[in-house]
Amino acid sequence: xxxxxxxxxxxxxxxxxxxxxxxxxxxxxxxxxxxxxxxxxxxxxxxxxxxxxxxxxxxxxxxxxxxxxxxxxxxxxxxxxxxxxxxxxxxxxxxxxxxxxxxxxxxxxxxxxxxxxxxxxxxxxxxxxxxxxxxxxxxxxxxxxxxxxxxxxxxxxxxxxxxxxxxxxxxxxxxxxxxxxxxxxxxxxxxxxxxxxxxxxxxxxxxxxxxxxxxxxxxxxxxxxxxxxxxxxxxxxxxxxxxxxxxxxxxxxxxxxxxxxxxxxxxxxxxxxxxxxxxxxxxxxxxxxxxxxxxxxxxxxxxxxxxxxxxxxxxxxxxxxxxxxxxxxxxxxxxxxxxxxxxxxxxxxxxxxxxxxxxxxxxxxxxxxxxxxxxxxxxxxxxxxxxxxxxxxxxxxxxxxxxxxxxxxxxxxxxxxxxxxxxxxxxxxxxxxxxxxxxxxxxxxxxxxxxxxxxxxxxxxxxxxxxxxxxxxxxxxxxxxxxxxxxxxxxxxxxxxxxxxxxxxxxxxxxxxxxxxxxxxxxxxxxxxxxxxxxxxxxxxxxxxxxxxxxxxxxxxxxxxxxxxxxxxxxxxxxxxxxxxxxxxxxxxxxxxxxxxxxxxxxxxxxxxxxxxxxxxxxxxxxxxxxxxxxxx
Amino acid sequence: xxxxxxxxxxxxxxxxxxxxxxxxxxxxxxxxxxxxxxxxxxxxxxxxxxxxxxxxxxxxxxxxxxxxxxxxxxxxxxxxxxxxxxxxxxxxxxxxxxxxx
Numbered sequence: 001x002x003x004x005x006x007x008x009x010x011x012x013x014x015x016x017x018x019x020x021x022x023x024x025x026x027x028x029x030x031x032x033x034x035x036x037x038x039x040x041x042x043x044x045x046x047x048x049x050x051x052x053x054x055x056x057x058x059x060x061x062x063x064x065x066x067x068x069x070x071x072x073x074x075x076x077x078x079x080x081x082x083x084x085x086x087x088x089x090x091x092x093x094x095x096x097x098x099x100x101x102x103x104x105x106x107x108x109x110x111x112x113x114x115x116x117x118x119x120x121x122x123x124x125x126x127x128x129x130x131x132x133x134x135x136x137x138x139x140x141x142x143x144x145x146x147x148x149x150x151x152x153x154x155x156x157x158x159x160x161x162x163x164x165x166x167x168x169x170x171x172x173x174x175x176x177x178x179x180x181x182x183x184x185x186x187x188x189x190x191x192x193x194x195x196x197x198x199x200x201x202x203x204x205x206x207x208x209x210x211x212x213x214x215x216x217x218x219x220x221x222x223x224x225x226x227x228x229x230x231x232x233x234x235x236x237x238x239x240x241x242x243x244x245x246x247x248x249x250x251x252x253x254x255x256x257x258x259x260x261x262x263x264x265x266x267x268x269x270x271x272x273x274x275x276x277x278x279x280x281x282x283x284x285x286x287x288x289x290x291x292x293x294x295x296x297x298x299x300x301x302x303x304x305x306x307x308x309x310x311x312x313x314x315x316x317x318x319x320x321x322x323x324x325x326x327x328x329x330x331x332x333x334x335x336x337x338x339x340x341x342x343x344x345x346x347x348x349x350x351x352x353x354x355x356x357x358x359x360x361x362x363x364x365x366x367x368x369x370x371x372x373x374x375x376x377x378x379x380x381x382x383x384x385x386x387x388x389x390x391x392x393x394x395x396x397x398x399x400x401x402x403x404x405x406x407x408x409x410x411x412x413x414x415x416x417x418x419x420x421x422x423x424x425x426x427x428x429x430x431x432x433x434x435x436x437x438x439x440x441x442x443x444x445x446x447x448x449x450x451x452x453x454x455x456x457x458x459x460x461x462x463x464x465x466x467x468x469x470x471x472x473x474x475x476x477x478x479x480x481x482x483x484x485x486x487x488x489x490x491x492x493x494x495x496x497x498x499x500x501x502x503x504x505x506x507x508x509x510x511x512x513x514x515x516x517x518x519x520x521x522x523x524x525x526x527x528x529x530x531x532x533x534x535x536x537x538x539x540x541x542x543x544x545x546x547x548x549x550x551x552x553x554x555x556x557x558x559x560x561x562x563x564x565x566x567x568x569x570x571x572x573x574x575x576x577x578x579x580x581x582x583x584x585x586x587x588x589x590x591x592x593x594x595x596x597x598x599x600x601x602x603x604x605x606x607x608x609x610x611x612x613x614x615x616x617x618x619x620x621x622x623x624x625x626x627x628x629x630x631x632x633x
Numbered sequence: 634x635x636x637x638x639x640x641x642x643x644x645x646x647x648x649x650x651x652x653x654x655x656x657x658x659x660x661x662x663x664x665x666x667x668x669x670x671x672x673x674x675x676x677x678x679x680x681x682x683x684x685x686x687x688x689x690x691x692x693x694x695x696x697x698x699x700x701x702x703x704x705x706x707x708x709x710x711x712x713x714x715x716x717x718x719x720x721x722x723x724x725x726x727x728x729x730x731x732x733x734x
Contacts (some may be wrong), residue, residue: 611727
């Protein structure tokens with residue numbers, strides 16, 4: 001019962017708020033917060049129970065039966081699930097509380113709470129899925145919630161565009177996911193994790209001829225294909241290159257949403273999926289390499305873009321992209337524990353950073369441009385200190401949670417073969433960039449002269465308690481999640497690929513830890529030097545390295561490239577089809593039929609003379625005709 | 634000697650055609666109404682003739698029905714004609730073509 005209530009309570013909150021939101025209005029949090037809070041408490045109980053070594057499967061009901069195929073909706077709890085449950089309910093609960101202050105007095109208050117409750121439900125169902133179809137359904141459901149919440153301020157065109165973009169880009173990924181799902185069903189005849197994992201080893205040598213319909217010959221390993229297709233879904237959901245473009249735009253949504261969906265939980269679904277399906281991925285080295293390289297590319301790309309952005313939420317968004325790259329890379333290299341570990345610590349400190357941004361944004365009356373901030377550490381002390389803790393964790397400063405999880409990834413990568421070594425070096429460089437951009441954000445926003453708009457400068461103050469308390473709790477979590485022994489806890493449910501044994505505690509590990517720490521400190525020092533010590537230096541650097549600066553500022557022109565290669569040709573094609581096919585063929589056919597019938601009517605109406613005798617004549621002739629026919633034949 | 638059936642039928646046909654032609658070509662609505670009565674009575678002749686020929690009294694019963702209906706029809710028809718006359722001061726059928734496109 002307890003188990004079922006965990007996802008059910010947020011769903012109940014969603015139903016109540018969705019149906020009676022008009023009436024509940026400003027009291028919406030009284031419904032949503034207790035529901036998520038209780039869900040969190042139950043998760044703790046379940047955590048305790050599962051930590052005792054008992055995996056629990058709770059069948060809810062049989063969704064469909066067709067021949068040999070049986071799809072059941074059920075909840076599956078193991079160690080990986082419960083840590084995700086705790087992450088989701090914790091961050092969601094804190095974000096719920098934070099929202100009370102952030103969205104206070106907004107028109108869509110109840111609607112907003114309804115959607116985040118729905119999101120929480122979907123996310124909980126996603127992590128507790130025990131078959132691919134349930135995973136897919138709630139995968140889509142969280143995407144829908146993301147769309148609805150990005151477009152929360154639907155009066156703003158930019159918000160609507162961002163929501164549409166997020167939805168369309170995710171659709172590209174989900175298409176791959178769906179194909180992967182069908183291939184799983186085709187090759188295994190089942191969609192349940194246990195059956196698939198049990199049979200996976202027998203399929204290692206199976207191949208599929210991809211060019212069969214065209215008479216060609218291109219044999220591909222079935223497992224690799226399945227893994228890659230499913231990974232396409234993860235690329236979309238977890239904002240990996242080349243489908244990362246939607247995440248920064250998703251910052252159009254209210255900040256609590258950025259913290260909950262676009263940093264801590266939904267975007268990590270891709271990483272979670274790869275880790276959950278570790279038994280499949282482990283059998284396909286090719287797919288693993290693709291995953292790792294994609295993650296590494298994303299990691300570097302996100303970090304380089306974050307260096308120059310000026311919108312505070314966008315800086316944090318690109319850092320999310322970059323950190324997701326870390327996690328995906330870790331999974332691709334087979335160090336799933338490190339990936340999930342980083343997922344959890346990142347969930348805490350990135351939610352903290354986003355909520356901190358939200359607090360700054362509210363204090364400055366919805367100003368998001370860093371260039372119009374500065375000198376806020378005196379007026380917003382709680383926000384400032386919690387933000388610093390979050391940034392330290394993000395930069396991998398020693399003794400914070402980010403330090404442990406990032407090192408776990410880098411050490412794991414270093415011991416994962418040649419590819420791992422290359423990617424570990426990339427990870428180290430990214431750590432430098434990460435430290436630099438996160439402290440650039442801190443220094444530019446909170447230090448130096450105030451550049452705040454004069455109208456608002458006078459009354460900048462800390463937000464209400466409902467907003468600062470979640471910040472404080474998350475700040476604590478951003479440190480302590482590093483000490484809870486999470487990797488050891490989840491390691492038993494995440495099988496490493498064959499032949500890869502982690503070498504912990506070796507001299508290489510210490511070396512990497514030292515280098516990573518030094519690079520992190522170096523990044524912070526560089527940011528301090530450039531943005532605090534010598535004003536004017538950033539502009540000169542930008543002048544000096546103009547091309548590099550432009551490349552980063554314009555996000556590597558990825559959006560422009562998509563616009564030129566995909567969006568505009570599609571629009572042009574649609575325009576042409578509209579004019580040539582829709583108007584000239586389809587509409588013409590429909591209108592032509594109508595006009596033809598009109599013509600017939602115009603001719604036939606001449607028969608309607610209005611003279612009764614004409615009609616009588618018609619009747620008489622008709623009668624004669626029928627009678628003569630009757631007599632003759 | 635009995636009159637053969639064909640005589641009755643021929644008479645009935647002549648009367649019927651006369652009525653039909655009257656309905657189709659005359660302009661005066663009263664004449665048209667009378668022509669309709671002719672057609673009805675032509676069928677009545679048929680009924681009676683066949684009733685006699687077949688020794689079946691049902692045909693003559695039908696004639697009574699037809700006469701009753703004809704009487705009712707004339708009553709309604711004349712009422713309509715009066716209404717038409719009041720609206721147009723004419724009972725020329727050419728002038729009533731309101732149900733035209």
